[in-house]
Amino acid sequence: MSENYIAEYQLDRSTPIPKDEDFVFYVExxxxxxxxxxYINNNASWVGFRSIELSNRDYLIGRTKLNADEFLTIVYHKTENSELSISINTYLNEAFEPILWAVLVTFILSIFMIVYMTLKFIRPLRELKDWTSQLNKSNKITNVPNFTFEELNGLANTLAESLNENLRLIEKDTFFIRAASHELRTPIAVSSVNIELMNMYSEIQHVSPKLTVPLLRIENAVKDMQQLSETLLWLDHDGGSSIESTQFDLRSTIHSIVADSRYLLKNKNVDVVINCENSNICCNFPSFKIVLGNIVRNAMQYTISGRIEIDLDERMALIKNVDRNETFVNAVNPDSTDNSDYGYGLGLILVEKICNKGHWKYSTSNIVGGREVKILFK
Known part of the structure; x- marks a missing residue:
């Protein structure tokens, strides 16, 4: 309408101003x-379109030049019910409806693809988890399933190779422990019998004390080998089967353990204090004797001048050794190799394994001048 008016106005300046239901045209x-x-007089020379608010009403104003000094001003009062607003809204709805549908369809397809890819990847992971949960240290893995993805197959193959290698090492170690322990029993028994005969002979024949000392050392070494052999056999016995529990007297047992190891305190200034209730405990007797025997032996072996305290009841065992000689403060460290005549580190490793097998809580800590070992039976 404005273009037609401008064209006619160029030919005839008396052309009437256009009239419209939504737009109002002004020249002056x-x-x-x-x-x-x-508003117009504040900047009378501007042309183009502006959306402004005047007297709480929204207007769309357009201006274009008629000639050098005159302008055509078009004013549109914006209302939701106006024909132009309805037309614009209808146009926008028609224009954007396909876009909205395309966006909606794309979103749904994206969700579907994400779910599909997630499920496709999760299924092999679940199969890998189920397969690994069925693995055990007793059976060799001969067949690795196909888990679809090359990366998962590589992980499964690596896991199978590692488990098979561990199984081979375990079988090798188990065979060695079993064979060595059984084979040692005969020479240990023979040595023990002959030592007893030699002791009897030395008493009858009044053998020189110079021979008695080496004989005592041999006897102590045989005792050490016998205890180690019994420990290894017990650990290998029945694998992970249930452990039989019996009831026995605490006081007599701990006194017997201390008496068997007192030879380690010969020529040492060490006091042994036993605080034990006159009560019974119900647990596996061989494991109890092996564990307490190893700990008491280690405390005696590595205490040169000091005190060993043994507190024992049916719930807990607490063994503490304090050496007055500072050079032996760290001698009880399992990682230390000093003064380890019969393998102190191995003794503690065996103790820990037996406690794990018997579900006992084992802990050890450094204290001033020595070490403290605690075992909770319940």
Whole structure:
């Protein structure tokens, strides 16, 4: 309408101003409402489109030149019910409806693809988890399933190779422990019998004390080998089967253990204090004797001048050794190799393994001048 008016106005300046239901056309500001005339007069030379608010009403204003001094001003009062607003809304709805549908369809397809890819990847992972949960240290893995993805197959093969290698090492160690322990029993028994005969002979024949000392050392070494052999056999016995529990007297047992190891305190200034209730405990007797025997032996072996305290009841065992000689403060460290005549580190490793097998809580800690070992039976 404005273009037609401008073309006719160029030919005839008396051309009447267009009239429309939604738009109002002005050539002179005097014809405009006062608030609109004031806005136009503030910048009378601008052209183009502006959306403004005047007197709490929204307007869309367009201006274009008629000639050098005159302008055509088009004013549209924006309302939701106007024909132009309805037309614009209809146009926008028609224009954006396909886009909205395309976006919606794309979103649904994306969700579907994400779910599909997730399930496709999770299924092999679940199969890998189920397969690994069925593995055990007793059976060699001969067949690795196909888990679809090359990375998962590589992981499964690596796991199978590692488990098979561990199984081979375990079988090798188990065979060695079993064979060595059984084979040692005969020479240990023969040595023990002959030592007893030699002791009897030395008493009858009044053998020189110079021979008695080496004989005592041999006897102590045989005792050490016998205890180690019994420990290894017990650990290998029945693998992970249930452990039989019996009831026995605490006081007599701990006194017997201390008496068997007192030879380690010969020529040492060490006091042994036993605090034990006159009560019974129900657990596996061989494991109890082996564990307490190893700990008491280690405390005696590595205490040169000091005190060993043994507190024992049916719930807990607490063995503490304190050496007055500072050079032996760290001698009880399992990682230390000093003064280890019969393998102190191995003794503690065996103790820990037996406690794990019997579900006992084992802990050890450094204290001033020595070490403290605690075992909770319940």
């Amino acid at each position: 500001t005097e014809q405009m409402p006062q608030y609109l005339a004031l």
